[in-house]
Amino acid sequence: MSTFPKNAWYVAATPDEIDEKPLGRTICNEKIVFWRPEAGKVAALEDFCPHRGAALSLGYVCEGNLVCGYHGLQMGCEGKTVAMPGQRVQGFPKIRAYPVVEKYGFIWVWPGEPALADTAKIHHLEWAESPDWAYGGGLYHIHCDYRLMVDNLMDLTHETYVHTTSIGQKEIDETPVSTKADGDHVVTSRFMDNVMPPPFWRANLRGNGLPDDQPVDRWQVCHFHPPSHIMIEVGVALAGRGGYNAEPKDKVYSIVVDFLTPETDTSMWYFWGMARNFNVKDKALTAQIKEGQAKVFAEDTAVLEAQQRNLLQWPQRKLLLLNIDAGGVQSRKVIDRWIAAEQPAKLMA
């Protein structure tokens, strides 16, 4: 049984990663080379030269083709060999091409059946296009099943314990969450009224010109969209001003952006970031938030990798499903449905 759907758009890279040289990256167990046939375009092929099996990602781009760095075979975007010095290439076998698109500031790849790829299925990301928002983020490679990260992000109770010095606070624990699923969209919410803001939020309050020493209303609204994209609305408003619905001038509001891309069954690419709709021109603030988030998210890495090792050692062991786990449980149900939908139909008896 697969651990991930393949008929889905995954974030494969950030645009700067393939600006000049090709990029070799494994996504959903597929070894893929990403490259730019021309400025602003992107192509994705199997990272395997049909001639002798060399890694195309070690090659270079020339006049719109990907040139194999071993014997100069030239690949077109569609996986067809278009030229090779001294050779007729018509009969060369095609290699696999992957649907790929650059959108919202990311490179998206579809590792499954190409005929089903439709860029309209990439769900809309308002913050990525609107001038009212600023974004900063990074990439971590983590040795764990990406679903452990789904569990992690769809329940922020762990902030109290994993992120004690930044965003954790005891009131997170003490406030129950509510989870609901609407089709493939899973939402887990927690609202904490009249609490003191932890350090990360105090810094953000200051970043928006608000006092950092007063009680606030704090919220966390985690949205899961398949295959594994999690957007978390987070923020604090000065207490009693309407909380989540307070006026912009009374709050700081951000979206924690998490694109989880399986590399293999037990490793993943973690594209993390934060979008905010206050003080958006302040690049120093963007850099400062990114740096803070990088530290916070690195704390999860050690926990999840140790958890993965434990699960590999005790594969049969049953885990608990508590109310705080409902977000992960519901999200995994969506994932399982997507995986099941990809299986070949079975004959009825």
Place this chain on the structure above:
Amino acid sequence: MSTFPKNAWYVAATPDEIDEKPLGRTICNEKIVFWRPEAGKVAALEDFCPHRGAALSLGYVCEGNLVCGYHGLQMGCEGKTVAMPGQRVQGFPKIRAYPVVEKYGFIWVWPGEPALADTAKIHHLEWAESPDWAYGGGLYHIHCDYRLMVDNLMDLTHETYVHTTSIGQKEIDETPVSTKADGDHVVTSRFMDNVMPPPFWRANLRGNGLPDDQPVDRWQVCHFHPPSHIMIEVGVALAGRGGYNAEPKDKVYSIVVDFLTPETDTSMWYFWGMARNFNVKDKALTAQIKEGQAKVFAEDTAVLEAQQRNLLQWPQRKLLLLNIDAGGVQSRKVIDRWIAAEQPAKLMA
């Protein structure tokens, strides 16, 4: 077939390793977290949170409980969850607790059947409790079956070749050993009369105010006790003063302390040290002896790890059993008896 008995006390750690934070360590293939519920007490549990499989060793201790660093589940010493924020924990499955005790300056764990654990089975270590003795030691992690180290220590012929510049001397080779087994206690002895002391012993003679340029009588008496504890009486006396039985003023006498703890079938924790009953207040001497021993014992590591690789590559190959190997052979027989005693009884035909 197991390579080690599990119904036995093994040294798991030194007390300083778990003074503040929990310690995660694999012993006999069991992933265990060691922690202190209160000063002077120690507890050992499976390193697996029953909630989602996180490593408990990444957590911390709070008010006598081990707090999981992921979601704040609190574990008691017996492996029962005692609390978790916002949860009823009565129905949580217990995790395994291991008998554990602090004694003689070490943390001892019993990785097998808890009902059989009896601290009276830890054999008495006079040097660890008496003010007439001083002790210093360290810990090495070695990639070899712990039984290769049993072989190594129950025959010190190798000192001539492995430890040429410290404790080796040609007379070791030339002097036959005598091995006898008394129940589970195996003893291999070698007595060398009227030899010049090698560098390590010359330093010790000076450390006890004795001349280092005269012939000595030297002895090595290796004691094996199951599961894998080896105490080696070593020393030199000025020649002709009675050797092993000479007056304290005429000799230097130490006990080489070796607790061999299997980590996996092909790796081990090596708790090594030396106890001496001369000049016991001299801490600089203790440090100097420890430093010398650390270098000597590191020399064994390379030899044993290469031997382990060879044995893995040629698993069927027969080895020789010579008279110098008798100590290891007899000790392994005791180990095999202990392992066999743990096997479920077979039905008679």
Place this chain on the structure above:
Amino acid sequence: MSTFPKNAWYVAATPDEIDEKPLGRTICNEKIVFWRPEAGKVAALEDFCPHRGAALSLGYVCEGNLVCGYHGLQMGCEGKTVAMPGQRVQGFPKIRAYPVVEKYGFIWVWPGEPALADTAKIHHLEWAESPDWAYGGGLYHIHCDYRLMVDNLMDLTHETYVHTTSIGQKEIDETPVSTKADGDHVVTSRFMDNVMPPPFWRANLRGNGLPDDQPVDRWQVCHFHPPSHIMIEVGVALAGRGGYNAEPKDKVYSIVVDFLTPETDTSMWYFWGMARNFNVKDKALTAQIKEGQAKVFAEDTAVLEAQQRNLLQWPQRKLLLLNIDAGGVQSRKVIDRWIAAEQPAKLMA
């Protein structure tokens, strides 16, 4: 099916590698220790002490014997234990001895059936013995099947792409190769007339006092001899002076020396070097050529290791065989014949 013949002479080491200490090295999946029983002699044995399996390569040589660094067992050249302190060794099992010889500035080993080893089978290397030649070279350890390197060297088209800044030039691509097999000897040739010399050859022209800014005739004649020795005649002559057959004063001519020795099925020892017959006393030139070649040949390493990873991931995938691959294809046929000849005869139906 084996990937290499064992009844063959392979280069195992350069003489300086075993001048003082023994050398442990795996050749064709055999763990071997090489050592010198006396100056100018070399012996090769299984790297496995018959006593307890210690690695003999960790030992030392004493009075013509290899002394095990664990318990002092002494091995003779033929794999018989000749002495051990306090032991009668007559009954000790022999370990395997490998035919080994020092010739042409290399240590050659025969990992197969000793009775078939005949040093006359080492093919003659004129450049290694004649004072008219100078030689410099090095050793790389590469994680790939040695046959990928055979492919690489028996077709130099890759120079255009892999070695763009040193020996590559577009005319290589544009000039067809000719391949012929004469028994076990495979030759692939390419002659390029009236081309500008690339940087590596410009430096060599200067090294021989010739102008470096004029057109040259360039040649590459690759000779494969089993099991996996490839000598490549390379050179350039001032254009129109006879090319390959030009007078020595009008050309620079070298032999690229490649001894490919399998370590395992997917790793190899690469003994590379260059012999030249011009300006042979100039040691600075020898060093300079070696340094340049080291850089060039390191470029192949990354390509071949990535290719090996790809082939391991897609083992069933068919590769193309183009005309440029003929040299590798023909050479592999010879290798396959040699491997087949070693298989036990099958009964006829």
